[in-house]
Amino acid sequence: MKSRELLGSYDSNQSEMMDESCINVNSLDEVLGPISKFEAHRDEGVLHRAFSALIFDNKNRLLIQKRSDDKITFPGYWANSCCSHPLYDYEELETGSEIGVAKAAIRKIPQELGIDTSKMEPSDFNLIGRFEYKARAESGWLEHEIDYVIATHSDVELNINLNEVSEIKWCSKSDLFDFCEENHEIIAPWFLAIIDLYLTDWWPNDSSDYQKYDMEIMNKGDLT
Numbered sequence: 001m002k003s004r005e006l007l008g009s010y011d012s013n014q015s016e017m018m019d020e021s022c023i024n025v026n027s028l029d030e031v032l033g034p035i036s037k038f039e040a041h042r043d044e045g046v047l048h049r050a051f052s053a054l055i056f057d058n059k060n061r062l063l064i065q066k067r068s069d070d071k072i073t074f075p076g077y078w079a080n081s082c083c084s085h086p087l088y089d090y091e092e093l094e095t096g097s098e099i100g101v102a103k104a105a106i107r108k109i110p111q112e113l114g115i116d117t118s119k120m121e122p123s124d125f126n127l128i129g130r131f132e133y134k135a136r137a138e139s140g141w142l143e144h145e146i147d148y149v150i151a152t153h154s155d156v157e158l159n160i161n162l163n164e165v166s167e168i169k170w171c172s173k174s175d176l177f178d179f180c181e182e183n184h185e186i187i188a189p190w191f192l193a194i195i196d197l198y199l200t201d202w203w204p205n206d207s208s209d210y211q212k213y214d215m216e217i218m219n220k221g222d223l224t
Helices: 003-007 012-019 037-041 099-113 173-182 189-199
Strands: 021-025 031-036 048-056 062-067 082-084 126-136 142-153 165-171 217-222
Touching: 012 037, 021 037, 031 037, 037 142, 048 099, 048 189, 062 099, 062 173, 082 099, 099 142, 099 165, 126 189, 142 189, 165 173, 173 189, 189 217
Parallel strands: 048 142, 126 217
Antiparallel strands: 021 031, 021 048, 048 062, 048 082, 062 165, 126 142
């Protein structure tokens, strides 16, 4: 089925974003060129760069979100604070640090959560790690990403975009683990990987409690 015919069955706002140019990379996270979001997520998928932002408040609670039912990939799943893709654009192409993906997060967070990021800087985000994974949704859409996990502490005002996010929760570490145990079947596979790789052994005590980033790209393989 041609892409336009396939996308015609989805929400128009979400379909339009499938024209965005993601960053096609190899397993070393070296840039190969642009790839449309549609091409990157159909059939066998194409490896591309992504980010998963973790937003903590001053009580060290993590913001998690339930993806809207309008989303094309993994609708109705709970995930981390904000997850998306840096674009194939000079501002968001920087590799191996938080700079490029943090710029993408600053762009995307207002769209999803209604948070004012006008005073945020890339240096406000801490790079926690990178990992590669593949996960296929029941609908056939596929995620195959090198995911940059970045985190920040910020007391924010939310005005969620219901086309992107249907619910939010603020969770302590114990809250999050209990919630995931009770709702495992609707937790996004990449978020479960983030919990396993990073949040099980580490949870920030305050805004300065971030570990030194390990440059290794972890490979979690096929998550579904």
